[in-house]
Amino acid sequence: MVVLTLPDDQNPTGARGVAFALNKRLVDTCNVTRFNLLPGRALAIQLNWTNGKQLTLLNVYAPNHMPENAVFWPAVRESLTRRRAPKVDIMLGDLNMVDCALDRLPPRKDPEDAATALGSLVTGLSLIDGWRRTHPGKRSFTYLQTSTGSQSRIDRIYVHRDLFEHAGDWDIAGAGIQTDHRMPTVAVANYNEPYIGKGRWALPHALLNDAIFLGLLRDEGMLLQTRMENRPARIWLAFKQKLRDIARKRAKERIPKLDRRIRGLRPHRDT
Structure with a gap:
């Protein structure tokens, strides 16, 4: 396992920070290009996929204060441009806001400024909220506010529109560790790669x-x-x-x- 992190400059041991955990058995970890966009808030990496293709992933941890959240998304776009990062194929992370009332319980919309700023970034990068596109009327949440009992789907995965048809198994599941967030997941397939069989039998x-x-x-x-x-x-x-x-x-x-x-x-x- 290789872990790539980008902590907060002001408080590197605090809760704020973003990271990628890469499995050496599945990913070429020797040829990963990283783009440190916003310390503690946004990190992008580009890695080799299959058949000479590359995949660019953007990990974000947005502020939970809505005025700060609204200015965060333009800052991400500006940093991507300034650092000449390649086209983003997948954006994922804790967005700390929703742009659809269905993604909160009790249902409510978040401030328009934050929703508009996120929408502008998503549209500009040609990204799709894959879980919502796959489950248009379904309600499922990734975060529970224990003090109030309210829930929200603030953790999301966006994929580029060209990649959406190759993405499946959209789900929200437990993270496997003690945390107050549940984890959205998706499987992305490269249909140009060689066929690989089931492999040898293993004990369940x-x-x-x-x-x-x-x-x-x-x-x-x-x-x-x-x-x-x-x-x-x-x-x-x-x-x-x-x-x-x-x-x-x-x-x-x-x-x-x-x-x-x-x-x-x-x-x-x-x-």
Whole structure:
């Protein structure tokens, strides 16, 4: 993992700051160009994609004070121009405002100045709010104000209009860490890249703490120890094959139940 950060100059250890976390196994982290736009507020990077293509991402953390928010978006555009950053393919981050009343609970519009400034940037960069375009009438939120119970979708991902048709699986999910924000996600595919198959079979993670599977594994392991004196290589291969068959059978029983439970919990998450 490679983490690229841009902290606040005035308070580098404070909460304000933006960062990209890049997986070395999936991304060419040796050839990343960064554009430090606004300290603690906006960072852009350009990285190699596939077939010679490049992808430019803009990460923003907008002020939550609305007058400051309104002047933030023109400053981002000016900094992109001044630093000669390439065309933005994806903009994401905590925007600290919404431009649609549907994205707040209770519903309300944010100040017009901030909404107009953001709209001007989005239009100028030819960006689309992909989650809202995909779910035009749906309500889902990324931030809960615990003191008031109000919610909002202030964390969003925008993609360039040319990239939107290659983007899918738009979702809002838990971040996997302790935080008061939920995380918007999207999958972006390059349809010109070579076809890659499913790869070799791997043990499903859901079985690693499954008592029934672990009991069967223990029983087979104990039995294996009594058979290893003659032809251990063949016996070891047979053990692995049997273990794989047991895991596949148990996964067919276990995973559909987990999927049904997850589907049943999603409506409660979104209310």
